[in-house]
């Protein structure tokens with residue numbers, strides 16, 4: 571029997587420009603770390619985002635780590651972080667031995683609830699940083715969040731790993747915080763095969779990030795070090811792939827948005843299904859389309875994911891909230907209302923639909939018909 575075609579959640583889509591830029595790197599022997607692709611990629615991302623300055627790094631996680639260091643996060647400092655996110659949002663602050671306090675989501679965008687953030691400040695007046703994410707590409711209420719951070723004089727680290735190209739009020743996500751982070755990991759909206767970028771409006775901050783990312787070598791001929799350094803820079807080959815992908819970001823975004831619209835229309839007659847929220851004040855890149863099932867409905871996310879898996883179609887649970895993770899069992903969690911948190915409720919009732927931009931019309935029809943069948947349609 572012929573193996574069923576695999577349909578992916580979100581896999582790399584290459585166009586040819588990537589290979590051309592990698593070839594250039596080989597032709598000029600700029601294979602080793604840094605080089606013209608790295609410089610150009612930083613400038614292109616800075617220009618695209620309108621942020622000012624960017625440092626190309628080996629991963630989004632590395633960018634989040636340097637952001638935590640540059641924000642001054644130290645041992646036993648409290649940091650506030652979105653609970654509903656991927657663990658890489660929070661782990662880097664823990665490398666510095668910070669104590670995360672997790673903040674619940676609001677239902678409008680699934681992201682950090684500004685009201686819960688205000689409550690957190692009442693309980694812990696002096697956190698070292700706030701780490702807020704734009705989940706699945708939907709812009710958070712980041713203007714409110716950044717205003718609260720400003721009121722308290724606390725640096726905001728904006729984890730825009732999933733939201734490259736998403737905007738709020740016409741402004742790119744990743745540019746609201748004191749530090750912005752993008753990821754070019756394999757399943758993100760564009761990929762360099764692996765890599766990340768740290769953004770700041772402050773040239774000196776980005777210069778310091780580059781310094782820390784290249785082993786923190788003091789300006790002396792001999793190898794001298796006054797602080798602990800890291801090997802976090804992006805290679806010139808990797809940057810070539812990233813530059814080639816950036817040429818196609820708008821195309822990827824349009825296709826992701828189209829996938830979201832298709833799902834929304836296809837499930838519009840099933841009242842038990844809701845699509846993940848968008849932010850009416852912004853534009854989402856719709857990195858992953860997600861759905862939730864109404865409370866009380868007999869159909870479970872696992873049942874739908876199993877049905878898809880049987881047809882060799884990839885889907886994924888919603889990120890399990892950080893405050894429910896064994897590794898963070900001792901951490902505090904701040905929510906607005908008593909009872910089940912918003913983050914846990916989304917986790918229980920939701921999952922991520924296949925959102926690969928290479929999905930054909932037939933692929934989409936197949937996915938949609940399998941999901942609909944679970945609801946008796």
Ligand SMILES: *Cc1c(COP(=O)(O)O)cnc(C)c1O
Nearest residue numbers: 629630631656658659731753755
């Ligand atoms: C992917 C991701 C990261 C980590 O980025 P890497 O480039 O894989 O290190 C961080 N935060 C969020 C929310 C992510 O989705």
